[in-house]
Amino acid sequence: MTIENAKEKLYAVQKKLAAYEHAIGLLQYDGATTAPSATAQNRGASLSILSEEVYVLSTSDETVEMLEFLDENKSSLSDKEKRMVYLMLKDIKNMKKIPMKEYVDYQELLVIADDVWHKAKLASDFEMFRPYLEKIFETNKRFAAYIEPEKDPYDHCLGEYEEGLTKETLDEFFGELKKHIVPLLKKISAKEQVDDSIRFGKFTDAQQEKFSYWLMELIGLDLEHVGLSTTEHPFTTSLGSHFDERITTHYHEDDFVSSMYSVVHEGGHALYDTGSADDLAYTVLDGGTSMSIHESQSRFYENIIGRSRAFCEYVFPKLNEFFPGAFEGKTVEDFYKAVNKAEPSLIRTEADELTYSLHVMVRYELEKRVMAGELEVKDLPEEWNKLYKEYLGVDVPDDKHGVLQDSHWAGGLVGYFPSYALGNAYGAHFLTKMRKDVDFEKCIREGNYEPINNWNRENIWKHGQLYTPAEILSRVLGEPFSTKHYIKYLSDKYTEIYNL
């Protein structure tokens, strides 16, 4: 094998993998958006076969031989190629530790589980979903033991989404947040609550859809490459490469704010993905580097931008065009306060910026305990409700508004939730750096996202997965990451809004 030859194979295998990921991603996207209700089993059969093909292709002797050859000849590789080889070899080593049949069965299980979760949520019936969730947690434990037998299983899961992340780090991180958020929330609850009636009314799906497209264009998404659909639970996915990106939202007819921030949140994910340098397309370096860096972008657009006064000032006059007559007698300030109302609530995706991390903490605690064998899946609803009472002071009326609200576990995403809270905190630290180059408020007040997007693109997006999350943090920050910026951001914002 020559270097040239091996490099050609390297790119060819990645292109093939991208095609399979396109097909698999589209099957899943179709299942969530368009497919008729009783087609999950049929889809599962195809997904299981395609996953098996991915497994075979990724771990074939030919692929491994090529990668190992290139790994031994690192000096002939570009930095990008070195990283490709490293990531692919790491993946293969992990995959090879999982028996193929178990890997394929798990993919099939996830398709069925997602379908059952939808039905269970609709019926608010955890028992319907329980056997599937048990298998999902059980499989995650088993796979963790296969791949990193020496490591704590939950630490392994965390590392899947954020290299090197551990319970220890998170216990400290969440402890710090709790220490500051809970007193802040107490102070707020002693004050008069803000009036958020502006968000409620009658907003048709068609009106909200037009508004969604306008928002997508406002924040700088290219609608020729980014599509919008509706799903039970909003998400973002790349199909084949960052040239075809899809976001989804969920319209509530009586409340336009919910979908509005879903669109901006998923839009942030889509900006990150589509901001990958074009020469990363059809390689494993295409797209974001980790879930927490991804969430740092989505939540940056949703909250730091989207829930700022400057954003509200720009959007409010437009609101009256999209929803004529809906906001008579209301002001920008009403809008700004309504979208920043801090109040303990039941649903994570609807939570305000301040209480959001508490929702994440509930999930973190529960996952951690299930993975450690300290909590059984069957007891999740009860524990969920207990922690919501403890952290947020709310009573969960049913599983639909409790343990069944999120799709993550049904999708096998154990260890994912902490990314949301980390992302929040990263974003606040990023902002302190961005401000040195960009007149942040002015841009947003004028609806001019180019300077902001260019900054993010240059510093974060274009690199795709070329750097680890830790490297991105260190490159952007030039100093160790600290939660203090996030805490100061929250404290300043809510002190002003609530006159604390």
Add this chain to the structure above:
Amino acid sequence: MTIENAKEKLYAVQKKLAAYEHAIGLLQYDGATTAPSATAQNRGASLSILSEEVYVLSTSDETVEMLEFLDENKSSLSDKEKRMVYLMLKDIKNMKKIPMKEYVDYQELLVIADDVWHKAKLASDFEMFRPYLEKIFETNKRFAAYIEPEKDPYDHCLGEYEEGLTKETLDEFFGELKKHIVPLLKKISAKEQVDDSIRFGKFTDAQQEKFSYWLMELIGLDLEHVGLSTTEHPFTTSLGSHFDERITTHYHEDDFVSSMYSVVHEGGHALYDTGSADDLAYTVLDGGTSMSIHESQSRFYENIIGRSRAFCEYVFPKLNEFFPGAFEGKTVEDFYKAVNKAEPSLIRTEADELTYSLHVMVRYELEKRVMAGELEVKDLPEEWNKLYKEYLGVDVPDDKHGVLQDSHWAGGLVGYFPSYALGNAYGAHFLTKMRKDVDFEKCIREGNYEPINNWNRENIWKHGQLYTPAEILSRVLGEPFSTKHYIKYLSDKYTEIYNL
């Protein structure tokens, strides 16, 4: 190799092929329904890779060896298995004659061509589409020469959709139709034209969508397995197996009749596909046996059922529920006449039952001449317009309403169009047999499709591709197929409507 072992492989390969067809079909469906506008190239990259995988899997030594082994041991196979082996070996022999690179390039070309066709149609600019269409015809000629070098290339194309069909048969078939339809049309044009104003008005997409789902349920589709979307050009596709079927339609806000009959037409295709016996799923026998038998079903539901007086009587009262106030002062008879107005027109999919075959004849003539090298693609618009003047007496104002109206050629479907006309004629002959077992008009007048669907399921649908189209015809008819039933059907119907 043991028989057991080979049979296991036979089913495994088919299941794998079904998964790839699911992925490929879904990529195409997504491109037509949901994908952002500038994603065709990305989709083409994935489709080309997946098609290559299908090619490799279908023609691998392992697959061929298994099939040939089973072919040599036919006596140990069920009738179904014999047919599977026969169809797969035939396909492989054909595929092996096409160099893989050319096959894959063609799949990629079709993706791009479809995208360009959409844009060219929008711009009514044939020149934009011409280079792609030239390549498509050129490839069809080349592939025909690879596969059946001894055969006329257009006869080969016809045979791809209908085993054994030739120009000779079609020249006679169309000659017969022309001989009767043209005089009938002349008599009609001497009479007072019917008033079809009932179909025009303002019908929102949302209203029409609700009506579509109602129609789908009416004719007996299972909405848990059959989905509905909108596309430029309506079509039907199975994804993976007949357990996941999709139909599409196109809403015109000023005319509810157009989409109504698209839904019933595509619904007919979906009934046929989903009517395959369940044990044919994930085998090559799943779905319809040929395009003309397929069209015999879709056009049976669209015309023989959907444009009958009995159907109009059942649907009319419901129309008032779906489109309140739209039909004040109108009667069932107005509705019946409006949907049966016979009038030369420009658009095939909007054409009435009587003139429809003339639209097909134009396409047949042109395809035939291009494939014979008697006509160049660049001259298609001019010839198209000339034939429309000659057969239908209408002036084509632009390519959008002319040569660019159909998606078929963009999708590589050369030799497909005649199926529509054959299907019409088969359906009319089938009806004479169905009437012996089913009180046809009574069922339709009462909205009771079970007896009709059961008859079609037992006689046609459940067999999937177990029998050739000729075998299906002979089984159902018990006598040679004749166009006289179709001609009588048209003649009786239009004589009554127009008092000829």
